[in-house]
Amino acid sequence: MKTIQGPAIFLAQFLGDAAPFDTLDHLGTWAAGLGYEGVQLPTAPHIIDLERAAGSQTYCDEVAGTLKAHGLQITELSTHLQGQLVAVHPAYDSLFDGFAPEAVRGKPAARTEWAVRQMHLAAEASERLGLKASATFSGALAWPYLYPWPQRPAGLVEEAFAELAKRWRPILDKFDQHGVDAAFELHPGEDLHDGVTFERFLESVGNHQRANILYDPSHFVLQQLDYLAFIDIYHPRIKAFHVKDAEFRPTGRQGVYGGYSGWVDRAGRFRSLGDGQVDFGAIFSKMAQYDFEGWAVLEWECALKHPEDGAREGAEFIRRHIIRVAERAFDDFAGSGVDRASVRQLMGIDR
Numbered sequence: 001m002k003t004i005q006g007p008a009i010f011l012a013q014f015l016g017d018a019a020p021f022d023t024l025d026h027l028g029t030w031a032a033g034l035g036y037e038g039v040q041l042p043t044a045p046h047i048i049d050l051e052r053a054a055g056s057q058t059y060c061d062e063v064a065g066t067l068k069a070h071g072l073q074i075t076e077l078s079t080h081l082q083g084q085l086v087a088v089h090p091a092y093d094s095l096f097d098g099f100a101p102e103a104v105r106g107k108p109a110a111r112t113e114w115a116v117r118q119m120h121l122a123a124e125a126s127e128r129l130g131l132k133a134s135a136t137f138s139g140a141l142a143w144p145y146l147y148p149w150p151q152r153p154a155g156l157v158e159e160a161f162a163e164l165a166k167r168w169r170p171i172l173d174k175f176d177q178h179g180v181d182a183a184f185e186l187h188p189g190e191d192l193h194d195g196v197t198f199e200r201f202l203e204s205v206g207n208h209q210r211a212n213i214l215y216d217p218s219h220f221v222l223q224q225l226d227y228l229a230f231i232d233i234y235h236p237r238i239k240a241f242h243v244k245d246a247e248f249r250p251t252g253r254q255g256v257y258g259g260y261s262g263w264v265d266r267a268g269r270f271r272s273l274g275d276g277q278v279d280f281g282a283i284f285s286k287m288a289q290y291d292f293e294g295w296a297v298l299e300w301e302c303a304l305k306h307p308e309d310g311a312r313e314g315a316e317f318i319r320r321h322i323i324r325v326a327e328r329a330f331d332d333f334a335g336s337g338v339d340r341a342s343v344r345q346l347m348g349i350d351r
Helices: 024-033 050-055 057-068 080-084 090-099 108-128 156-177 195-204 217-223 227-237 280-289 307-321 340-346
Strands: 005-010 038-042 073-079 133-136 181-185 211-215 238-243 245-248 268-271 295-298
Touching: 005 073, 005 238, 005 307, 024 038, 024 057, 038 295, 050 057, 050 108, 057 073, 057 108, 073 080, 073 108, 073 295, 080 090, 080 108, 080 133, 090 108, 108 133, 108 156, 133 211, 133 238, 156 181, 156 195, 181 238, 195 211, 195 227, 211 227, 217 227, 217 245, 217 268, 227 238, 227 280, 238 280, 238 307, 280 307, 295 307
Parallel strands: 005 038, 005 295, 038 073, 073 133, 133 181, 181 211, 211 238, 238 295
Antiparallel strands: 245 268
């Protein structure tokens, strides 16, 4: 069995213009000071230049070296924003344009082309950095039609997933060339948001070995999906892990859909680690049971608590939950030490 690595922290929610959140070196000092051992890097240009990282081992060594000086490792690169732009329904064009460079805004085809190239660069950069997985989103073409009213036209979902697979298959092939898994965070707003949609996508890309999962139980709490059974079903495909808490408290006025409320007033909302309803003891036990060898990465999102408090508390929370797996069975001391012949005799075989 393998022991999960960690604690680590996803830096995206902490980026800012002022120290210690403005540069990779400052962020490294801050994260290490809180007790983290790894960082998941958002591919923001001032944090890591994907173009340079894809083409220069020297540059990748410099990036890794900046963090190593603080005792930190890179867990994964995050291309959530670029993955989102691989597939965008027209209803979201203007909203998602902000994720793209100004040169391709208002140009959906050019924006998609840019996003696909970014994903290719991430595969190359991940290999140079010695990473096994990359965290991303799938994008969405069918999401506006999630609830079937008015009735969906026949073939709409099938066509959406066929197109999604057409766009992602070459990206997955690129990841395969570089020995890196694409770990999709199953997330509302994406066409890949639960087990059923992941399976539909997996079938559409021919069960591609690089199409995998970033497991985040918080999104399953908000969907009322069994997040423990999910691990039992999909553990061979889980290649990354966000440790994020959430709670779901339905009322007589609202449930899963939230009534367009802000995060504080929703029945389902994200919380800092330990403040929500996720059973992390059971999750870490299952991850150990199934030999997950990746990192336990804090993703901080909370409707109430200050992010710096959440980050400070999160390192110790994860450390307490990581199970150092046993090297031998607990009852080995009572082993009988009999050989095969004796075993057969015990069962009356060969009499």
